[in-house]
Amino acid sequence: MTRLISNCRGISINIRTRSITGLWLRHAVSFVRYWKFVLTWVLIEPVVILVAVGFGVGKLVGTVENDVPYAEFVTPGIILGNAMFHALFETSWNAYNRIENDVYETALTTPITITEITLGDILWATTRSLLTVIGTGIVAAMFGWLNGWHSIGILIPAAMVGVTFGSLGFLFSSVAPHTTFLTLVFTLIASPMFFFSGSFFPISILPD
Numbered sequence: 001m002t003r004l005i006s007n008c009r010g011i012s013i014n015i016r017t018r019s020i021t022g023l024w025l026r027h028a029v030s031f032v033r034y035w036k037f038v039l040t041w042v043l044i045e046p047v048v049i050l051v052a053v054g055f056g057v058g059k060l061v062g063t064v065e066n067d068v069p070y071a072e073f074v075t076p077g078i079i080l081g082n083a084m085f086h087a088l089f090e091t092s093w094n095a096y097n098r099i100e101n102d103v104y105e106t107a108l109t110t111p112i113t114i115t116e117i118t119l120g121d122i123l124w125a126t127t128r129s130l131l132t133v134i135g136t137g138i139v140a141a142m143f144g145w146l147n148g149w150h151s152i153g154i155l156i157p158a159a160m161v162g163v164t165f166g167s168l169g170f171l172f173s174s175v176a177p178h179t180t181f182l183t184l185v186f187t188l189i190a191s192p193m194f195f196f197s198g199s200f201f202p203i204s205i206l207p208d
Helices: 017-033 035-061 070-100 103-107 114-142 149-175 179-196
Strands: 002-006 012-016
Touching (some): 017 035, 035 070, 035 114, 070 114, 070 149
């Protein structure tokens, strides 16, 4: 299936859904091939963080605003924070490695465009975000930190996070002169947002 998208100058951009899904499938096959290693970061690491904060810090803090148990308070932030890091890592470090290993250059010898490669990578980054959110969310629900079917709604912001930070990561990887440059997106953007956006404490306690 092909879609034509016109920009403000009246130039038509040919975007083929088959090319985007084909690249997505390539990443998915690679993911499944190394699932034993990838699983440690997709599920085990965020679950360890969630359990450590929920049971450890949660026991010390008790409740926060409106008598909400601390474990329930931090759960959505930790889950979506991990979704952010997954999307960024996929389109920064992994994308940079694909650039260095001529994966994209090889792909361009086929009927696929740079725009389709970009969209395919962002789609896969969003998928990675959703996978970690679903896996971690199930564990959180087992502990009672996510309650009710309305918790499924967390997939909507998770997808938005995947698209946003997947795009940001791809931007950095496309201009990075070396891998050290990629640490900036984590150090200057992702980490401050994760720790100061209200994931671990109510933003109302921050200085005015």
